[in-house]
Amino acid sequence: MITSRGSRIAFKNARLIDPASGLDAKGGLLVENGRIADVGPRLFNDAEPHDPEVVDCRGLVLAPGLIDCRVFTGEPGAEHRESLESASAAAAAGGVTSIIVMPNTDPVIDEPSLVDFILRRAAATAKVHVLPCAALTKGLAGETMTEIGLLKEAGAIAFSDGDRSVANARVFRRALAYAATFDALVLSHTEDPELVKGASATEGEFATRLGLPAGPAIAEAMMVERDIRLVELTGARLHFAQISTGAALDAIAAAKARGLPVTCGVAAHHLTLNELDVGAYYTFRKVRPPLRSEADRAAMAEGVASGVIDVIVSSHEPQGADTKRQPFASAAAGTVGLETLLPAALTLLHDGRASLSQVLGAMTATPARIFGLTQNGVAAGRLAKGAPADLVLLDEDEPFVVDAEKLSSRARNTAFDGRKFSGRAQKTYVGGKCVFERSR
Amino acid sequence: MTSPDAILPSKHLLGIDGLSPANIIALLDLADTYVGQGRGADKKTALLKGRTLINLFFEASTRTQSSFELAGKRLGADVMNMSVKTSSVSKGETLLDTASTLNAMRPDILVVRHQDAGAAELLSRKLDCSVINAGDGAHEHPTQALLDALTIRRHRGSFEGLVVAICGDVLHSRVARSNLRLLSMMGARVRLVAPRTLLPCDADRFGVEIYTDMKQGLAGVDIVMMLRLQLERMAGAFVPSAREYFRFYGLDREKLAYAKPGALVMHPGPMNRGVEIASDIADDVLVSLISEQVEMGVAIRMAILDALARGLARDETESRGMT
Numbered sequence: 001m002i003t004s005r006g007s008r009i010a011f012k013n014a015r016l017i018d019p020a021s022g023l024d025a026k027g028g029l030l031v032e033n034g035r036i037a038d039v040g041p042r043l044f045n046d047a048e049p050h051d052p053e054v055v056d057c058r059g060l061v062l063a064p065g066l067i068d069c070r071v072f073t074g075e076p077g078a079e080h081r082e083s084l085e086s087a088s089a090a091a092a093a094g095g096v097t098s099i100i101v102m103p104n105t106d107p108v109i110d111e112p113s114l115v116d117f118i119l120r121r122a123a124a125t126a127k128v129h130v131l132p133c134a135a136l137t138k139g140l141a142g143e144t145m146t147e148i149g150l151l152k153e154a155g156a157i158a159f160s161d162g163d164r165s166v167a168n169a170r171v172f173r174r175a176l177a178y179a180a181t182f183d184a185l186v187l188s189h190t191e192d193p194e195l196v197k198g199a200s201a202t203e204g205e206f207a208t209r210l211g212l213p214a215g216p217a218i219a220e221a222m223m224v225e226r227d228i229r230l231v232e233l234t235g236a237r238l239h240f241a242q243i244s245t246g247a248a249l250d251a252i253a254a255a256k257a258r259g260l261p262v263t264c265g266v267a268a269h270h271l272t273l274n275e276l277d278v279g280a281y282y283t284f285r286k287v288r289p290p291l292r293s294e295a296d297r298a299a300m301a302e303g304v305a306s307g308v309i310d311v312i313v314s315s316h317e318p319q320g321a322d323t324k325r326q327p328f329a330s331a332a333a334g335t336v337g338l339e340t341l342l343p344a345a346l347t348l349l350h351d352g353r354a355s356l357s358q359v360l361g362a363m364t365a366t367p368a369r370i371f372g373l374t375q376n377g378v379a380a381g382r383l384a385k386g387a388p389a390d391l392v393l394l395d396e397d398e399p400f401v402v403d404a405e406k407l408s409s410r411a412r413n414t415a416f417d418g419r420k421f422s423g424r425a426q427k428t429y430v431g432g433k434c435v436f437e438r439s440r
Numbered sequence: 441m442t443s444p445d446a447i448l449p450s451k452h453l454l455g456i457d458g459l460s461p462a463n464i465i466a467l468l469d470l471a472d473t474y475v476g477q478g479r480g481a482d483k484k485t486a487l488l489k490g491r492t493l494i495n496l497f498f499e500a501s502t503r504t505q506s507s508f509e510l511a512g513k514r515l516g517a518d519v520m521n522m523s524v525k526t527s528s529v530s531k532g533e534t535l536l537d538t539a540s541t542l543n544a545m546r547p548d549i550l551v552v553r554h555q556d557a558g559a560a561e562l563l564s565r566k567l568d569c570s571v572i573n574a575g576d577g578a579h580e581h582p583t584q585a586l587l588d589a590l591t592i593r594r595h596r597g598s599f600e601g602l603v604v605a606i607c608g609d610v611l612h613s614r615v616a617r618s619n620l621r622l623l624s625m626m627g628a629r630v631r632l633v634a635p636r637t638l639l640p641c642d643a644d645r646f647g648v649e650i651y652t653d654m655k656q657g658l659a660g661v662d663i664v665m666m667l668r669l670q671l672e673r674m675a676g677a678f679v680p681s682a683r684e685y686f687r688f689y690g691l692d693r694e695k696l697a698y699a700k701p702g703a704l705v706m707h708p709g710p711m712n713r714g715v716e717i718a719s720d721i722a723d724d725v726l727v728s729l730i731s732e733q734v735e736m737g738v739a740i741r742m743a744i745l746d747a748l749a750r751g752l753a754r755d756e757t758e759s760r761g762m763t
Contacts, residue, residue, distance in 0.1 A: 204642050211557035213578070
């Protein structure tokens with residue numbers, strides 16, 4: 001764990017936003033021994049704090065550090081694309097203080113010793129908290145469940161086959177039921193694998209014009225609906241890692257209304273891009289699930305605003321030039337996203353769809369609650385006394401243009417190169433230690 | 441850089457998309473002159489003397505590749521054929537590695553066929569030479585559509601008001617996409633005739649009429665354009681069997697009788713006789729334009745090479761003028 005023992009930092013003149021408590025006020029925050037010692041509207045407002053380190057926030061937003069629940073790295077196995085260290089640098093630059101890493105590595109994280117490996121490598125090299133998600137089935141093959149109990153003991157935060165759906169309903173049913181025994185959270189990727197086999201775009205007029213192999217958008221809602229039935233049968237907690245269609249959103253809204261323990265996320269690029277952004281076969285915008293229609297994109301924004309979508313994720317997926325500089329159908333899917341998660345999510349604020357507290361809540365308190373993130377018994381993802389001092393200082397209005405060459409991530413395959421955004425992280429603190437400061 | 445007298449709008453020919461009706465008319469007019477040249481005793485000119493043309497084919501093709509080879513040679517170019525079996529792509533090299541290797545050989549024109557949509561476009565962005573798309577995935581096959589247009593125009597004079605039925609595996613067909621773009625642009629009415637499994641999603645948004653019953657689809661048409669159904673798609677994946685396909689979607693005398701009297705039949709080749717077309721129709725010189733399409737293929741490709749070479753020459757003159 002990253003802590004900064006014995007140090008005191010006083011933040012003054014901040015706009016404190018704590019989505020968990022609804023706090024949005026001018027005030028200050030005191031960090032002691034890597035934890036939040038005090039926070040409040042009146043703190044440091046009158047007197048200057050007499051502390052060794054004082055950070056004048058100049059009215060910028062001070063919020064809990066972001067939690068990105070869907071990050072793919074290349075460690076172990078493809079460190080040339082992204083290591084835990086380089087991913088953590090990208091996270092810090094994006095205001096992200098915790099990353100939940102997917103088990104789709106080489107080897108696959110399906111053994112307790114490999115969970116331990118991730119935790120040790122992270123402790124030795126990463127600037128931010130790294131929380132491993134273990135595989136749900138051995139080798140991600142969708143056939144045999146992993147040792148969910150032992151993996152959880154080893155430190156796995158959740159269970160998922162990453163970007164693969166468990167096609168076999170019998171296997172998924174048993175895995176859910178077994179996971180429920182240990183109150184383990186299962187994450188699912190929802191695309192019917194046979195319906196989207198070979199597809200690199202969403203079926204429709206645009207894909208037809210480009211002549212791209214395409215899969216129907218309903219492949220997602222079909223899996224969501226199946227999984228909801230299995231949740232009903234097993235009582236397991238299920239988190240749909242990233243949905244992208246209005247039909248899936250409707251199914252989840254109905255399941256939530258029935259009181260089922262389901263939650264869901266959306267990727268920042270599905271909030272901000274649609275299928276037309278593929279343009280002339282732009283492979284950096286090839287993602288999985290693929291970009292959808294404008295109606296589906298708008299539904300995703302509405303889903304965050306209404307609260308049916310719980311979390312916003314980057315779905316950070318590093319790829320190299322070798323895998324991306326290919327014809328569209330042959331190119332690998334995925335975009336890096338840790339550094340553009342916050343700016344992309346903030347488009348909801350600037351479009352008038354959601355408040356700043358709502359947007360930040362989907363990347364702080366809510367994922368902390370879903371994944372049960374705590375430190376010494378205190379919930380993470382909030383500005384509360386005793387909570388870990390994982391903080392982001394951000395300017396929600398600062399305009400900038402995304403420049404792939406300036407990303408901290410080792411891989412540069414961003415879907416947003418050249419895109420204009422407003423708002424990004426200025427400083428990032430993990431356990432009271434500054435891990436990123438934007439140079440002026 | 442294009443000047444007003446240019447036949448093509450850019451140094452590449454990547455698709456029908458991007459061409460104007462005027463571009464197409466100019467190409468067809470130029471091709472007509474090459475039909476005459478091809479029928480004469482001396483078929484060769486020195487228009488492309490010193491130019492290098494590379495045929496880069498990632499998918500097997502006999503007729504398109506040999507048609508480009510012949511067109512290049514008749515215009516005096518040096519032609520090199522590279523097929524995927526002899527290239528290092530099968531050894532794991534990426535398309536762009538291949539491209540930069542080829543670029544270093546300084547070809548003037550690259551003709552490329554690839555199984556992925558957008559491959560020609562990708563190469564055109566990375567190479568210095570002119571790129572001609574000889575088929576990319578299910579996207580475009582512009583030279584086929586142009587040779588079909590040349591064939592049609594020589595028989596019907598113009599495209600205005602013609603009714604053309606494109607029949608068969610539209611879903612996987614770049615020929616169908618390029619043809620419907622070209623024919624619609626030139627004022628013809630296009631119908632697509634296929635079972636639902638072989639129709640692309642949202643095909644109705646392309647300004648075409650969709651028919652799943654072939655007899656209705658052929659009623660009153662001037663031209664019947666058949667598409668090839670690949671063998672691996674017949675065994676239950678998209679249609680249950682070859683014989684069922686032929687029964688409902690194969691062109692035979694009975695179905696052809698629904699077309700306008702004197703209607704003409706086309707096929708891009710190679711044909712599956714008895715699957716999408718009956719042999720007696722394919723071989724009937726009174727209705728079948730299939731052999732003529734091959735002849736027109738060489739002529740249109742000569743016209744395209746000629747047009748691109750004029751652009752190259754102009755660019756070279758301009759860049760010399762600048763230095």
